Amino acid sequence: MNIDEKLQGWLKSHLTLEDVLPTQMPVYVNSMAYFFGTMTLSALMVVIGSGIIIAIFGPGWWHVSPTGHFFNSVHFWGVEVFYFGLVLHLLAKFFKAAWRDGRWRTWVIGLVTFAVTIFSGITGTLLQQNWDAQWNAVQGKDPMNALGLAWINAMDPGQLLTLHVALLPFLIVLFAAIHIGIVRSESPVRPIERSRKEEVR
Amino acid sequence: MSKRSEAYLSGVPMERYDMIREGLIVLSVVTLVIVLLAAFFGTPDYPTVTAKEVATKQPLLFLDRSLSYFSGQSGLQTYGPPYTKDDQNAQAVFGFISPARWVGVVSPVNAQQDLAMKPLERIAVLNPEVATALAAYKQASPDQQQNWIKNYAVALKKATDDNGKVILAQGDYGPVAGLMNGMLKLARAGLLERALDSSALLPYDLNNTKSLLFLEGPIENRVAQHLNELGSQWGMTNEMGPYPGAWWLWPYAFLYQLPGIVNSPNADLITGLIMAAAFFILIFLPVIPGLNRIPYLIPVYRLIWRDWYRRSKD
Numbered sequence: 271m272n273i274d275e276k277l278q279g280w281l282k283s284h285l286t287l288e289d290v291l292p293t294q295m296p297v298y299v300n301s302m303a304y305f306f307g308t309m310t311l312s313a314l315m316v317v318i319g320s321g322i323i324i325a326i327f328g329p330g331w332w333h334v335s336p337t338g339h340f341f342n343s344v345h346f347w348g349v350e351v352f353y354f355g356l357v358l359h360l361l362a363k364f365f366k367a368a369w370r371d372g373r374w375r376t377w378v379i380g381l382v383t384f385a386v387t388i389f390s391g392i393t394g395t396l397l398q399q400n401w402d403a404q405w406n407a408v409q410g411k412d413p414m415n416a417l418g419l420a421w422i423n424a425m426d427p428g429q430l431l432t433l434h435v436a437l438l439p440f441l442i443v444l445f446a447a448i449h450i451g452i453v454r455s456e457s458p459v460r461p462i463e464r465s466r467k468e469e470v471r
Numbered sequence: 472m473s474k475r476s477e478a479y480l481s482g483v484p485m486e487r488y489d490m491i492r493e494g495l496i497v498l499s500v501v502t503l504v505i506v507l508l509a510a511f512f513g514t515p516d517y518p519t520v521t522a523k524e525v526a527t528k529q530p531l532l533f534l535d536r537s538l539s540y541f542s543g544q545s546g547l548q549t550y551g552p553p554y555t556k557d558d559q560n561a562q563a564v565f566g567f568i569s570p571a572r573w574v575g576v577v578s579p580v581n582a583q584q585d586l587a588m589k590p591l592e593r594i595a596v597l598n599p600e601v602a603t604a605l606a607a608y609k610q611a612s613p614d615q616q617q618n619w620i621k622n623y624a625v626a627l628k629k630a631t632d633d634n635g636k637v638i639l640a641q642g643d644y645g646p647v648a649g650l651m652n653g654m655l656k657l658a659r660a661g662l663l664e665r666a667l668d669s670s671a672l673l674p675y676d677l678n679n680t681k682s683l684l685f686l687e688g689p690i691e692n693r694v695a696q697h698l699n700e701l702g703s704q705w706g707m708t709n710e711m712g713p714y715p716g717a718w719w720l721w722p723y724a725f726l727y728q729l730p731g732i733v734n735s736p737n738a739d740l741i742t743g744l745i746m747a748a749a750f751f752i753l754i755f756l757p758v759i760p761g762l763n764r765i766p767y768l769i770p771v772y773r774l775i776w777r778d779w780y781r782r783s784k785d
């Protein structure tokens with residue numbers, strides 16, 4: 271068995287260059303309902319970019335430097351826009367029943383990504399070293415404890431920092447890449463046809 | 472295109488497209504919007520509440536908290552896992568679903584020892600009065616200790632704060648008044664938090680559990696209420712002030728507004744389980760009969776693909 275040959279074969283049937291960098295789209299892909307995924311992805315890029323800048327200078331930086339404060343604000347508003355896009359994206363896909371024709375995986379991985387981002391948001395909030403972090407740490411610990419998540423200690427910034435800047439973003443980027451990879455591989459789901467037969471799944 | 476896409480799209484007319492160009496345009500616009508929002512609105516950065524500040528501005532409140540830890544009567548003393556072994560206060564539903572119990576004590580905290588005795592022992596090194604008081608307290612019988620604490624607690628309720636000086640009626644407090652004064656001084660010196668968090672990892676400890684726990688409860692609730700951030704005020708979905716926060720947690724915060732839930736001692740577990748269930752419903756929605764028909768019953772899709780339907784009609 272030639273592994274490279276196998277992989278080539280797999281790529282040819284699952285993800286060709288035309289899938290990765292498409293030069294044509296089905297004509298039905300021409301509405302706002304396709305915009306929000308790209309918007310979410312763009313906001314995610316801004317969040318990661320500003321996060322990298324803050325990470326270079328350390329978590330205390332933005333409290334003492336106006337430049338740092340600006341990048342923290344970009345990070346914060348990036349997250350707001352990210353979720354704005356994400357909620358609209360989810361609604362758009364829901365109303366398109368975009369899980370049809372075997373696209374359930376895309377739906378599930380999208381939601382799993384969403385779930386991981388929630389923990390990103392929480393750990394980020396708790397890292398701010400200001401009142402909001404202090405208050406949310408003691409508030410947030412009770413649900414975490416009750417749900418058996420006490421091994422993630424909302425009052426241990428060392429643990430939160432590593433989760434927030436390393437593990438969680440890694441998972442988010444990985445899942446988002448798989449999500450979009452599958453979308454490109456399977457191509458956008460066809461419009462719902464009014465003949466009732468093929469509607470479900 | 473991949474073979475399966477080719478099969479899937481057979482018969483569908485295609486249009487010229489440039490994904491990267493479109494992506495870059497969206498990225499530029501989104502970046503611009505975010506930068507403008509950041510530049511105009513910034514971010515809230517309200518300073519932390521420190522023990523120093525509380526001990527200086529609200530000494531009675533501070534002493535009340537210190538006494539509750541010192542006396543072993545604080546809620547934290549019987550919190551249950553992950554802090555203490557006794558688990559009658561661990562949240563549970565139907566009696567047996569109790570993830571907190573399953574996980575156990577992963578972050579042990581003995582409030583009396585960790586939040587009162589240990590800092591007092593540190594103060595004793597610097598302050599001979601506190602050293603004498605601490606020795607006297609330790610030598611006394613448990614009954615005697617409780618008596619002093621009780622007398623002091625009653626007097627503290629009627630004590631007044633004269634510009635930071637605590638005025639307490641004469642009474643039989645034994646060494647307790649001196650010890651509590653020691654805590655007050657340590658906090659006013661700005662040393663309390665570090666005295667609490669010291670662990671075997673000093674000076675590298677990155678964990679603030681104990682100092683954060685010390686100020687939770689009545690002290691921080693006052694600040695939070697003032698800033699509109701209590702749980703009953705949808706606190707978790709907003710940052711302080713007019714800033715939006717995690718508004719996407721709105722459904723979660725909503726559950727905390729329901730009296731039936733928020734008044735339960737198991738509120739956090741109940742809301743958490745409801746959210747977990749909701750998440751699984753979302754995951755399986757495509758195969759849940761009824762729910763997966765909603766997009767057909769509320770035909771937003773006709774709007775989304777209106778050009779396509781018009782085209783196929785022609």
Ligand code: HEM
Pocket residue numbers: 303304305306307308310311314356359360363368369373376377378379380381382383384446449450453457458459
């Ligand atoms: C980090 C979060 C996410 C990112 C960055 C993201 C990104 C994208 C992008 C760029 C696309 C292709 C463009 C489009 O159709 O809009 C897409 C498609 C899709 N997304 Fe997401 N998404 C995320 C989360 C979700 C969630 C939470 C769901 C639903 C539960 C979801 C469901 C889908 C579906 C079903 C498609 C395929 C649409 C089709 O076949 O036409 N995604 N996503």
